[in-house]
Amino acid sequence: MQTNFTIDCVIYSFHLGKLQVLLTERNEYPYKDWWALPGFFVDKEEEMEEAVERILYELTGLKGIYMEQLGAFAGVKRHPQGRILTVAYSTIVKYDEVESKIKPMTSYMRQAKWFAVDSLPDLAFDHREIIQKSLQKLKSTLYYSTIPYELLPEKFTLSQLQQVYEAILGKTLDKRNFRKKIVNAGYLRELSEVQKGVSYRAARLYKFDKRKFFKTTGVE
Amino acid sequence: MQTNFTIDCVIYSFHLGKLQVLLTERNEYPYKDWWALPGFFVDKEEEMEEAVERILYELTGLKGIYMEQLGAFAGVKRHPQGRILTVAYSTIVKYDEVESKIKPMTSYMRQAKWFAVDSLPDLAFDHREIIQKSLQKLKSTLYYSTIPYELLPEKFTLSQLQQVYEAILGKTLDKRNFRKKIVNAGYLRELSEVQKGVSYRAARLYKFDKRKFFKTTGVE
DNA sequence: TTTATTAGTGTAAAAAATACACACTATATT
DNA sequence: AATATAGTGTGTATTTTTTACACTAATAAA
Known part of the structure; x- marks a missing residue:
């Protein structure tokens, strides 16, 4: 059998202390005027990862972003006009690197906007379910993944x-225990720099050392 | 874009102390005479889970088996005749419940056979990669999943x-520590029965209590 | 009755996770 | 200059979890 084949992206960033998801407002039926995950049809000779790159580039102007496949969603009923199989990807961009004005839209979508994950609007199709699943996976793999560092700028403080x-976990953590654990893990490099432009004691900056991470965790 | 759409199943069982995978020998080009994961095209109005059920039923005569989606594999080059998107599922059957003579084959495949995961033959397409990924996931979720109990008969010993x-982990575990941990977890029910037909001291039998498992782990 | 084979059990040590509170520093404000 | 403000940075004691480790008990077969 043949089926329509699309990619949908859950695009995360971190801003104002919250995990954010980039959604687009549809300008087409079905679900016209609803918010939805950015997604497109995959071209005939295009790899899925290339399609993800393309969507991200068109929307944010970024290349080489972090991505991870979430799975296939192909319910017969998920699209009113017959089955459209979509493969969902979780992707991450650094908020600051995304050109402030997200790219002007195609005819398919009117605008794109960041939403905090704890206050999402109603969503088209099964996109709520997709985000739910993506968040769940984020949570369960958090301590063994590079995701936190994909969300932060290159230099960051321990508080950030x-x-x-x-x-991501949706709960508060103890500051002393968190620091002990994360610093002991051994893949942060303490810089001699400190934060700038804050009106209180400036915090020390750190960098994530990917090589040490892979060496110590063996992941990926 | 439209694409061909198939399901491939990694079918596991446990036998002779080893994790086994059910493979089929192809009777068609490409990869004629190669071993491959059982898979079929998904019908137009068929849910993916239904397709998995169907394949499993045709091969093993079982219904209501355990399944879990692994992900989509859609490399442009994975099939010599152009892209075929496959969604892979990990499934589990109890070895004893599978009719000893696995179903007579269709024209597509000559025979089906169990292989221990540590001695797989060469595989068609990207099926080696799919199994690899599936095993990895099995490993990493083992302690929070019901998988071990899907592999075992209803009543089992702690040694089994x-x-x-x-x-699954590919390493030996300490007997006392393993028992302590698993019994403390609190979702095994000790039966008053013991094993039968063994030529040595018979071991006590246990049952897995799914409800307690979900209550205590909160998973699924 | 002896042999072979697996079942079943406890304790001590080490490591990891948790709970918890205050002094320090930099800036802005008066 | 003094003070208020806001976040930084740090240690210890307790509990929980993980690890290491070896012998006796039970049964069937010979």
């Missing part, structure tokens, strides 16, 4: 890192 | 359970 963990 | 864990 803790905020990311808290935003 | 330990064998399952060892087969």
Whole structure:
């Protein structure tokens, strides 16, 4: 059998202490005027990862972003006009790197906007379910993944890192225990720099050392 | 874009102390005479899970088996005759419940046979990669999943359970520590029965209590 | 009765996770 | 200069979890 084949992207970033998802407003039936995950048909000779790159580039102007396949969603009833199989990807961009004005839209979508994951609008199709599943996976793999560092700028403070963990896990963590654990893990490099432009004591900056991470965790 | 759409199943069972995978010998080009994962095209109005059920039923005569989606594999180059998107599922059957003579084959495949995961033959397409990924996932979720109990008969001994864990993790575990951990977890029911037909001291039998499992782990 | 084979059990040590509170520093404000 | 404000940075004691480790008990077969 043949089926229509699309990619949908859950695009995350971290901003204002919250995990954010980039959604687009549809300008087409079905679900006209509803918010939806950005997605497109996959071209005939195009790899799925290339399609993800393409969508991300068109929307945010970024290349080489972090992505991870979430799975296939192919319910016969998920699209009113017959089955459309979509393969969902979780992707991450750094909020600051996304051009402030997200790219002007195609005819398919009117605008794109960041939403905090704890206050999403109603969503088209089964996109709510997709995000739910993506968040669940984020949570369960958090401590063995590079995801927190994909969400933060290259240099970050331990408090910012803790905020990311808290935003994803949806609970607060003890500051001293968090620091002990994360610093002991041994894949953060303490810089001699400190934060700038804050109106209180500036915090020390750290960098994530990917090589040490892979060496110590053996992941990926 | 439209694409061909198939399902491939990694069908596991546990036998002779080893994790086994059911493979079929292809009787068609491409990869004629190669071993491959059982798979079929998905019908137009058929849910993916239904397709998995159908394949499993045709091959093993079983219904209501355990399944879990692994992901989509859609490399442009994975099939010589152009892209065929396959969604892979990991499934589990109890070895004893599968009719000893696995169903007579269709024209597509000559025979089906169990292979221990540590001695697989060369495989068609990207099926080696699919199995690899499936095994990896099995490993990493083992302690929070019902998989070991899907592999075992309803009543089992702690040694058998330990064998399952060892087969999947690929390493030996300490008997006392394993028992302590698993019994403390609180979702095994000790029966008053013991094993029969063994030529040595018979071991106590246990049952898995799904409800307690979900209550205590909160998973699924 | 002896042999072979697996079942079943406890304790001590080490490591990891948790709970918990205050002094320090940099800036902005008066 | 003094003070208020806001977040940084740090240690210890307790509990829980994980690890290491070896012998006796039960049964069937010879």
